[in-house]
Amino acid sequence: MKITGYAITLYEFPLNRRMGDANSPSGRIRGSSNVLELFTDEGLTGVSFGGGGAGPQIKSMVEGMLIGEDPRRVTGLWKRMVDRAFKAGHDGVVNDAISVLDVALWDLKAKANDEPLWRTLGGSNPKVHAYASGLDSPLSDDGIEDWYGMMADQHGFKGGKLKVGLDQDADLRRIGRMKKGLERATDNPILYIDANEVWNPKMAIRKVREMEEQFDIAWVEEPARRWDFLGLRRISDQIKAPVCAGENLDSLGDFLPYFHNRSADVVQVSHGMTGITCALQLADAAYGFELPITLGGSPGNMNAQLAPAIPNFLTLEAQNATPDDGVMTSDIKIVDGWAVCGDQPGTGVSFDPEALTRQKVEKVTASAGPSPFGRRPGAGLWDNPPTAEEAAAAATGVNGEHYVPTHGSKTQ
Numbered sequence: 001m002k003i004t005g006y007a008i009t010l011y012e013f014p015l016n017r018r019m020g021d022a023n024s025p026s027g028r029i030r031g032s033s034n035v036l037e038l039f040t041d042e043g044l045t046g047v048s049f050g051g052g053g054a055g056p057q058i059k060s061m062v063e064g065m066l067i068g069e070d071p072r073r074v075t076g077l078w079k080r081m082v083d084r085a086f087k088a089g090h091d092g093v094v095n096d097a098i099s100v101l102d103v104a105l106w107d108l109k110a111k112a113n114d115e116p117l118w119r120t121l122g123g124s125n126p127k128v129h130a131y132a133s134g135l136d137s138p139l140s141d142d143g144i145e146d147w148y149g150m151m152a153d154q155h156g157f158k159g160g161k162l163k164v165g166l167d168q169d170a171d172l173r174r175i176g177r178m179k180k181g182l183e184r185a186t187d188n189p190i191l192y193i194d195a196n197e198v199w200n201p202k203m204a205i206r207k208v209r210e211m212e213e214q215f216d217i218a219w220v221e222e223p224a225r226r227w228d229f230l231g232l233r234r235i236s237d238q239i240k241a242p243v244c245a246g247e248n249l250d251s252l253g254d255f256l257p258y259f260h261n262r263s264a265d266v267v268q269v270s271h272g273m274t275g276i277t278c279a280l281q282l283a284d285a286a287y288g289f290e291l292p293i294t295l296g297g298s299p300g301n302m303n304a305q306l307a308p309a310i311p312n313f314l315t316l317e318a319q320n321a322t323p324d325d326g327v328m329t330s331d332i333k334i335v336d337g338w339a340v341c342g343d344q345p346g347t348g349v350s351f352d353p354e355a356l357t358r359q360k361v362e363k364v365t366a367s368a369g370p371s372p373f374g375r376r377p378g379a380g381l382w383d384n385p386p387t388a389e390e391a392a393a394a395a396t397g398v399n400g401e402h403y404v405p406t407h408g409s410k411t412q
Contacts, residue, residue: 078278096272118308132160133319163193164195201224300329389405
């Protein structure tokens with residue numbers, strides 16, 4: 001089998017709820033993605049999603065390294081792509097490009113085997129634990145309870161992750177509302193919180209300790225900067241909850257300080273870390289340190305295909321139970337709070353060609369960009385609750401206005 005060609009199609013879609021975090025409390029109302037297709041001389045096509053801003057890098061790598069190659073030699077092709085990016089580093093859009101290509105190669109390998117990816121990877125059970133993740137900073141208190149309640153009622157989720165970090169009183173109140181929503185499915189919901197690096201270690205310790213007076217927190221995610229491995233360890237030593245971190249790192253080398261310093265009690269891994277190939281390497285490394293793995297959000301919950309092959313797997317992030325962008329399809333279903341991979345060969349995630357044609361764009365609008373907000377002014381320095389303008393924009397929901405706050409700090 002040989003790769004003979006490719007197609008990259010950029011599309012845009014409305015979100016089913018306004019989404020944001022501590023760095024973007026006004027939230028986003030639209031999303032975007034590439035669909036990558038890798039064609040072969042045997043009629044099989046590898047499909048993957050992502051890399052909205054990485055189209056030129058994907059094109060360069062396919063034409064320079066993958067055309068004419070056997071896609072089943074995934075690990076060798078991944079190594080070739082990573083080595084090509086050695087000098088400049090495989091971060092940012094280069095990482096995005098390699099990740100998207102690696103997923104498409106694994107999709108082809110599993111399709112060539114005529115089996116779902118979890119079987120190709122050596123997994124034994126297609127059913128894996130999942131939790132609901134609302135990306136919910138723009139939602140009202142009622143919206144928090146309603147969304148987690150819906151995920152509990154309709155899909156059986158018994159755990160949820162709340163965005164926190166800007167307003168301690170509001171965070172305490174909203175954790176309670178998330179808990180109340182999840183109690184529609186269980187008497188003992190699993191409560192995760194995510195600060196998205198908006199605190200420094202001292203702030204994190206003080207705030208999480210106060211939260212732990214009222215709630216049993218299952219983990220606190222990214223309570224300090226991703227590279228502050230000593231600060232993360234300090235936080236872990238002084239709170240009850242495990243520290244969960246790593247989602248914004250890209251390679252095994254990035255994680256070595258975490259492992260050596262025990263900076264993270266739970267390690268975040270995703271196909272977005274230079275692909276499935278690197279994600280599995282990271283999981284194996286964490287296994288050597290007896291550290292559990294959580295798999296991050298993914299298109300169509302595709303990361304569920306990796307979980308059965310990871311012996312130290314803990315849980316999967318699900319930002320939606322089913323694809324809602326009008327284009328994507330998925331053979332991975334949420335059943336009673338578990339992600340269940342189907343029997344469709346490959347990753348199980350594909351697309352509707354007619355819908356893709358309708359939603360295709362040449363470039364994305366500002367409201368659908370990958371991250372229009374950047375780091376919040378004052379992050380790690382002082383509390384910076386949502387402004388009146390941000391709160392007003394968030395309140396307009398998905399049909400409201402796209403709002404980007406003025407950047408800069410009190411001293412700049």
